[in-house]
Amino acid sequence: MSLEEDLRRALRRESPAPGFAARVLERIERDGEPATQVRQHSGRTWRAVAASLTLTALLGGWAFTVHQRREGERAREQVLLAMRIAGEKVRYAQQEVRTIGSTD
């Protein structure tokens, strides 16, 4: 057989098997086109990033609030201590002045 006849036979048009078109359409519907798949993946990724950032911000805010509360309570105690000491000394001085005044 000649090369020409071989080529003619190999490149001969053939009809597809029955149901081929239906199978292809079904697969397209199931998997979607490649470009749609990429868009879905991108959307999911961005939502995950946004959720992570939100969670990080919330946790950071909570930690800051806890820290500030602790600092505030500590400052309150320090103010009370300082005022107690100052008040004691002032009262003592006033009392001594009154005592001296009453014995004069």
Next chain:
Amino acid sequence: MRKFIVALTLMLLAASPLAAQQINLDFPGLADRAEEVVDVTLDATMLRLAAKFLGKEGDEREIRDMINGLSGIYVRSYSFAKDGEYDRAQIERFRSQLGSTWKALVTVRSKTKDNVSIMADMRGERINGLVIIATEPREFTIVNIVGNIDIERLSRLEGEFGIPKISKDGRND
């Protein structure tokens, strides 16, 4: 532009006497020798924060009102195991920082009890700061309040406010 600079300079010079004096409350080496130390350092920011956490009734409310507008509260108190553990010259050095605007309101001297000196930074009729110096043979205390404080209201504070003295090793007494 030149007039603006001159006016600004004059304003700053006029305002400077109203500014509160910064007093050095460092006493090197005393904390190591003391049995008990109280060290309170509260600037304006910390006072504003503390005010948010003070109660709305009784003495805490009174204190909250009193500290409104103060620029700072500083306390150094040292208690020692024996007489003569601190150098009175350090107290005199501290006192020498107080400028001419400082006036002695009360001075109590006793051989057996506390010596107390209360001094106020007077700017006209207004008190701009208060210093209380209390000394005993085994203890001395300095309180510096920066800002306008009502001494009468201070003396009326009766309670301990549930705040114990903190000993040197951090235990509450």
